[in-house]
Amino acid sequence: MWRPRAMALAVRVVYCCDLAPRFQYLQLKKKLEDEFPGCLDIRGEGTPQATGFFEVTVAGKLIHSKKKGDGYVDTESKFLKLVAAIKAALAQG
Numbered sequence: 001m002w003r004p005r006a007m008a009l010a011v012r013v014v015y016c017c018d019l020a021p022r023f024q025y026l027q028l029k030k031k032l033e034d035e036f037p038g039c040l041d042i043r044g045e046g047t048p049q050a051t052g053f054f055e056v057t058v059a060g061k062l063i064h065s066k067k068k069g070d071g072y073v074d075t076e077s078k079f080l081k082l083v084a085a086i087k088a089a090l091a092q093g
Contacts, residue, residue: 008038008040008041009036009039009041009058009086009089009090010041010057010058010059010060011032011040011042011056011057011086012042012044012045012056012057013025013028013029013043013045013055013056014044014047014053014054014055015045015047015053015054016046016047016049016051016052016054017046017047017048017049017051021046021053022046024054024072024073024074025044028056028073028082029044031079032082032083032086036086036090039086039090040086052066053066053067054070054072054073056082058082058085058086058089059089061085063081063082064081
């Protein structure tokens with residue numbers, strides 16, 4: 001388990017305004033908060049119109065992009081890719 005840092009690591013999710021992507025975001029947020037309690041500043045932003053976006057950035061670096069073919073974070077391997085990126089960013093301090 002990760003210990004909280006003085007400053008939380010920024011994780012940003014941009015998703016289209018439909019209900020399904022918002023639900024996907026909320027599920028991902030909970031799962032990441034459970035994995036890294038107190039370590040992350042997770043914020044989501046719905047686009048003003050339907051766009052097909054589901055973009056996840058960690059510390060300003062794009063890690064997951066539905067527009068680039070990643071789809072939603074709906075499998076364990078996709079989630080573990082985010083976890084690895086977060087661990088690497090946390091290790092850098």
